[in-house]
Amino acid sequence: MDFGPLKLIQTTDTASLDFGRMLFNTPSAVLRPQSPKDISLLLSFLSASSFSKVTVAAKGAGHSINGQAQALNGIVVEMGSLPSSIKIQTSRNGEKGSFSYVDVSGGTLWVELLEKTLKEGLAPRSWTDYLYLSIGGTLSNAGTGELVTCSPSKSSELFYAALGGLGQFGIITSARILLQEAPKRVKWVRTFYDDFDKFIKDQEMLVVSMSDMVDYVEGFIVLSEESLQSSFIAFPAKLGPIIPQLFQGGTSQVYYSIEFAVHDQSHKGINPDQVVEKISRKMRYMPSLLYSVEVSYFDFLNRVRMEEMNLRQDGQWDVSHPWLNMFVPKTEISQFKDLLLETISSTPFEGPILIYPILRDKWNSNASVVLPESDASGGDKNVIYVVGMLRSANPSTCSKKCLDDFLRQNRQITTTATRDMGGKQYLPHYTGEKQWKEHFGGKWKRFLARKSEFDPLNILAPGQSIFKRKSSSSRNHHASSSGSKTIKHRSQ
Secondary structure, rough: OOOOOOOOOOOOOOOOOOOOOOOOOOOOEEOOOOOOOHHHHHHHHHHHHOOOOOOOEEEEOOOOOOOOOOOOEEEEEEHHOOOEEEEEEEOOOOOOOOOEEEEEOOEHHHHHHHHHOOOOOOOEOOOOOOOEHHHHHOOOOOOOEEEEEEOOOOHHHHHHHHHHOOOOEEEEEEEEEEEEEOEEEEEEEEEEOOHHHHHHHHHHHHHOOOOOOEEEEEEEEEOOOHHHHHHHHOOOOOOOOOHHHHHHHOOOEEEEEEEEEEEEEEHHOOOHHHHHHHHHOOOOOOOOOOEEEEEEEEHHHHHHHHHHHHHHHHHOOOOOOOOOEEEEEEEHOOOHHHHHHHHOOOOOOOOOEEEEEEEEOOOOOOOOOOOOOOOOHHHHHEEEEEEEEEEEEEEEOOOOOHHHHHHHHHHHHHHHHHHHOOEEOOOOOOOOOHHHHHHHHHHHHHHHHHHHEEEOOOEOOHHOOOOOOOOOOHOOOOOOOOOEEEEEEEEE
8 A cells, every 4th residue: 555755664683573572473564754744644544544454553572571662464553663762951040940851763772862861960750770761652652643732731641541541542752750859979778588477568668658768679589509699790889698598508598689779969968878878777687687879869770770781791682571560559469479489480480570569549530541450448458569570582592382381370370370369461462352451440431532532543563462353344434533642641
């Protein structure tokens, strides 16, 4: 079919590749847009075609796990081709309601944004663990040929649909992100536990009652000496004293570690060492197993990059990644931990296992993301756990049968956790409508209505396997059926 002035190229080596390296769906063509208008034209052509069954997937840095940014026999839009644009607007001192923000193109990487904003002494208010992801992809690619600017007060339905929307409603070509003053240094701390109950209660204390003192919290499970060593690649402290205390005599005991950070605000008269001391006095970690270092703010935020470079050097980066990420209610986190450890006990585990609490009230209920329901009351209901099994499967040591076994373990954990514990997949991967309905639960009807309004032909994000493509002849002719959206996302 004719795409007018658009220059599509034949599929590239990267168009069917993602970080998961488990699915390889080859598109018919690739678009490398030079402006948001190119994406708008593509979607307009497809919406107007009477017979086309072509689908479109937006691909940023390619860090999907299960082919979510792939389009079998469709068109992949490589967002990194959009010219990078980072425009910072600083607050006007003394002006009421004034704040700093940045308008940034969707294909820009978070690390590029950080480098630019730090020159102004500013940084975004929240971060991903890994900075080499595209901004549009992290927010969740949103999507008709119509260019739409949306915010909580303008086209708000599309704004919230795009958040956690699995790329179903449009393609984010630009985003406005709020900024705050950036610290120059960070106090980075790790503590260790042999008791899971103390481990989770200390994390909850940091997140709930000490949130005004702590700027970052993450926990992880230490399965072995090897997993301990890999977790210290980026953390600049010597391991020597730790290993004899934890793994003397080849013990197979499981340990836990909390990692937290405190921004250096010495210029405000706040001593970060005193803050860390005040926090640590209330924690119940194993005696003497607290390690603290001071690093630059950039190095702290970019810590996963150091782990990546080490894995690349060892040939462990470009391998299969059968990851599983889940939200788990606080009341079920101990049971979930037992399920996880029991399920993976029969096979070696290469990679970190993250486990840490977040607060439900930090998430807007209008967003598309699905959180677990909870029967708890009060503060317990507000706490949800994120669990990330970030496993690697090197083909030199893990055969196809081995990889299939890992994926089977993931399905077993997912099935039990969703059925018996009220868990929900984060970055979900299902292949049937029944599974997706169960995942969305009470939000399914709203998700369907938003899809019908913003992408009525089901053009976008076929790799999610939620909806089947429709031809324009089957379109429901109502005023809102204008096709897939190209979005400018405004957080203010």
